[in-house]
Amino acid sequence: MRLDRRDFALPLSDPLRTARGEMATRTGVLVRVADDGNRGLGEASPLPGWTEPLSDCRTALARAERALQRGPDAALAAVDAPAARHGLSLALADLRAADAGVPLYRYLGDDAAVTDVPVNATVGDAPPEETAAEAADAVADGVDCVKVKVGARDVDEDVRRLRAVRDAVGPGVELRADANGAWDRAAAERALDAFADVGVEFVEQPLPADDLSGLAALRGGPVGVAADESLAATGVDAVLDAGAADALILKPMALGGVDRARDAALRAREAGVTPVVTTTVDAVVARTAAVHLAASLAPVPPCGLATGGRLERDLTADPAPVRDGTIHVPQLPGIGTTGAWSS
Template sequence: MRIERFSLALATPLATARGTIDAREGFLVFVDVDGVRGVGEATPLPGWTESLDVSRAALDRARRAAATDGWDAVLGTLADAGVPAARHGLALALADARSRTAGVPLYRHLGGEHAECVPVNATVGDGGIETTVAAAAEAVERGFSTLKIKVGTREVAGDVARLDAVRSAVGDAIELRADANGAWSREEAQAALDGFADLDVAFVEQPLAADDLAGHAALRGGSVGVALDETLAEHAVETVLDADAADVLVVKPMALGGPDRARAAALRAREADLDTVVTTTIDGALARTGAVHVAASLPDPPACGLATADRLAEDLVAEPAPVAEGEVCVPQESGSVPESSLPVGR
């Protein structure tokens, strides 16, 4: 097992709960399984996962333990150690090697059926009305039929006006979603959902703080769904389901500890009649493509948050899963990315 650090500059700074970052830093994880190489990516994001230093320490422990304990035992140890990014890196590397050995693309190795593409949403920022409408119209022109619009940085009435303007501009055939990133109080969130109801907004992502399961449960029942994203960094899927707190789960493989765990969470949510949207933590190309495979392994996935390559100013490899006309192409070669796209070392 070999571990190599990387840093990828962002096209624009990323605001997080821990401050603003201008690069995504992480580790390439190389493994050899019965003579077949696999590569994974561990890209921590504090607030969602462990820190960079903690992730590296966990990967170093895994490397030492693998020689005597075996890969699957090491994965099990990482599962409950509070190091989801580290586990993701190793889990993706192992799945990459094993799917290459099996001669199937990763999504088939995970249990999916044949899938050529996955629908994706465009993300529209939190600018003023004119800026928001222009960005939404541009995304529709590029073929996106689902738009996620950032909200929560202004008064609720202002966000309702912004989405009203977008709906008027793009028409009724385009699905609108909103993402508040936990910005609202319970009263503000209820006012927003009431205002969005006439605009046919599909759901609002994380309207309340991540730990407010009861508040999210109370918001449900109207025509606008409640989606939980940041909450899954604090609460297990079963806890969310037991609290009846969501209509939709936003599943991030890096934050959940690997493609295998992300798929398991998505399938469990579907058993409970919840939709699942697969997305990323603004990862590099290897983890992003791994998330594409997770989405492709699910039957009839809704539009997912996988069109995030443009958030990076540089990347690990050439794009293995390009986005066109509102869909991401799923690699069909064995493994997670084509052999020609595998990094050979930095």
């Protein structure tokens, strides 16, 4: 078995703000595993604030390449960086699913056919009128779940923004909010109380990532609490043990692979917590793998998978287009992202 690596850099259509500043290019490493003429493809796309730096990712993959001489398990054991492990484990899963002649989601889950998965639209920070107009455009395109970024303004202004969205999209559209850990406990309590009148389903990360007791204390009202950054900061088990979430926002790249993300989703369901799959603005290989992950868990609520538009260009044609509020699940063996390595 052989491992090959290839760096890539893709321009974003708009700069992405992360915990470490603004990013205009999505960089990463394609990982290809070959065995007896068959190949599997993975993607390791580190994201500042979520995973290891790109330099550490490359180092970890070089270590895995050496360890692969002792077999796949030894190579996985040699990788302790989440994005690097995601790339390697995905390449191995793609290889095995293709060998079995089944799409990745069926390799991960069971034999049930899944053709599409519901997705949400994400609306960024803007004044109420602009926020409402963007949400209305998404609904006109067929989306029936809208997530609104909050926390950059004061709570009262975010309440006005969400009320404007609700007025624009009507009562039948599911609303979510994402605070990215921006509030303290007092602000979070005030926000959730006010958001209840607007019919918000849940708020992602209303408190800083390490405040699990605070997240747990917010639960129990009409607006749910979702953990996102907390999963990378404290671990899935810590969040579940603390009773800190009604939903888990699962980013396979940040969790170290679709296999680990699926395990987390199953543990969440056992605990009565809803799993929601999303991406870290990945290139087509990892993004499509996240679609397969969501399909392996079907039925799922709307997931944050419609992120391909954040890239100005991609590694190959997108095999999972979004139409009428759902994303297509490729049915070819493996991931279905043919051509990504040669692009």
